[in-house]
Amino acid sequence: MNENVIAVQELSKNFNLGKGKSISVLKNISFLACSNEFISIVGPSGSGKSTLLRCMSGLLNPTQGSVKLDAIDPYQLSPSKTAKMRRTKLGFIFQSYNLVPALPVFENVVLPLRLSGIKIDRPSVERLLKSLNFTAKLTSFVGTLSGGEQQKVAIARVLVTRARIIFADEPTGAVDAKAKEIIFDRLRKLADNGACVIMVTHDVDLAARTDRALVLKDGQLIKTLTNPDATEILAAIGKG
Numbered sequence: 001m002n003e004n005v006i007a008v009q010e011l012s013k014n015f016n017l018g019k020g021k022s023i024s025v026l027k028n029i030s031f032l033a034c035s036n037e038f039i040s041i042v043g044p045s046g047s048g049k050s051t052l053l054r055c056m057s058g059l060l061n062p063t064q065g066s067v068k069l070d071a072i073d074p075y076q077l078s079p080s081k082t083a084k085m086r087r088t089k090l091g092f093i094f095q096s097y098n099l100v101p102a103l104p105v106f107e108n109v110v111l112p113l114r115l116s117g118i119k120i121d122r123p124s125v126e127r128l129l130k131s132l133n134f135t136a137k138l139t140s141f142v143g144t145l146s147g148g149e150q151q152k153v154a155i156a157r158v159l160v161t162r163a164r165i166i167f168a169d170e171p172t173g174a175v176d177a178k179a180k181e182i183i184f185d186r187l188r189k190l191a192d193n194g195a196c197v198i199m200v201t202h203d204v205d206l207a208a209r210t211d212r213a214l215v216l217k218d219g220q221l222i223k224t225l226t227n228p229d230a231t232e233i234l235a236a237i238g239k240g
């Protein structure tokens with residue numbers, strides 16, 4: 001049985017812009033996501049996709065509404081419990097990678113394992129990076145790598161963990177077509193093996209290969225498409 005692992009209820013997010021002004025970026029969003037599910041979030045630039053992912057994953061407190069991850073509200077936890085939840089259950093692939101530029105590739109990938117005190121097997125990390133078509137040296141500082149290679153490091157950093165809830169913000173935005181397929185297949189496999197994967201993407205063809213596409217427009221969830229096809233998604237975004 002697929003368990004419900006994410007519950008977003010009537011979530012809204014406003015940002016204060018100072019001088020008494022604020023903007024409303026997410027408006028009353030509700031949905032559920034299960035284990036074994038691969039969900040895409042699509043929508044124009046600025047529609048609130050990254051903000052939704054951050055609110056859903058415990059990184060950014062919503063203005064209204066609630067988020068439950070495995071029935072736990074991450075915003076009600078103490079900082080140490082939130083940190084533990086992030087280490088043990090959640091994986092986040094950031095749009096901007098969020099790597100540590102002063103550390104080499106290898107240390108960036110194994111960072112979550114070091115933080116959890118898990119034994120590190122160097123050959124398996126090497127195999128993982130190779131399987132992602134990573135071509136730079138493991139001793140290179142990540143700050144010196146191309147965007148595509150940095151993106152692969154960010155993905156490997158999640159794949160080394162046992163995260164069961166995975167948030168990926170445009171995880172194929174910087175890589176070539178071959179690496180895109182590899183990354184998509186890895187995320188698909190994680191979902192097939194019981195994870196819940198939420199992927200923001202601009203790539204309509206990739207979104208069409210996920211189980212469900214959530215279509216955002218101006219901060220509203222305007223449509224949920226189950227087993228979507230590319231034409232449907234384009235029509236919903238308003239480009240069809």
Ligand SMILES: Nc1ncnc2c1ncn2[C@@H]1O[C@H](COP(=O)(O)OP(=O)(O)O)[C@@H](O)[C@H]1O
Pocket residue numbers: 015023025043044045046047048049050051052
């Ligand atoms: N910290 C912030 N302060 C003010 N406005 C923000 C902030 N973060 C995002 N926004 C605004 O919220 C809107 C949605 O941004 P974002 O979630 O990044 O969209 P997307 O990922 O769909 O491109 C944009 O108008 C953006 O400028």
Ligand SMILES: [Mg+2]
Pocket residue numbers: 049050051095169
């Ligand atoms: Mg974004």
